[in-house]
């Protein structure tokens with residue numbers, strides 16, 4: 001069942017920043033792209049590396065293991081060696097809370 005879960009507060013993630021979060025065992029990465037928030041699964045589709053320590057610039061994050069880049073807004077794999085997209089999750093802001101919709 002899908003549910004909105006509080007993942008962070010607005011002041012946790014300024015523009016151009018990201019934050020790795022564990023939502024009931026689901027590894028999620030939250031991004032602030034010019035004031036818009038996006039969430040993807042924190043697992044590279046190439047070989048399972050966490051993306052949380054990878055470089056984040058503009059709208060992409062790079063996998064720290066082999067360098068594949070993913071679009072943080074769409075989840076699309078932008079460069080090899082990854083070809084499959086990462087999962088994305090809806091995000092909304094209520095007051096100071098950032099909520100992510102995930103399957104629990």
Ligand code: FES
Pocket residue numbers: 044045046047048049063064065066067068080081082
């Ligand atoms: S594990 Fe991410 S590019 Fe290989």
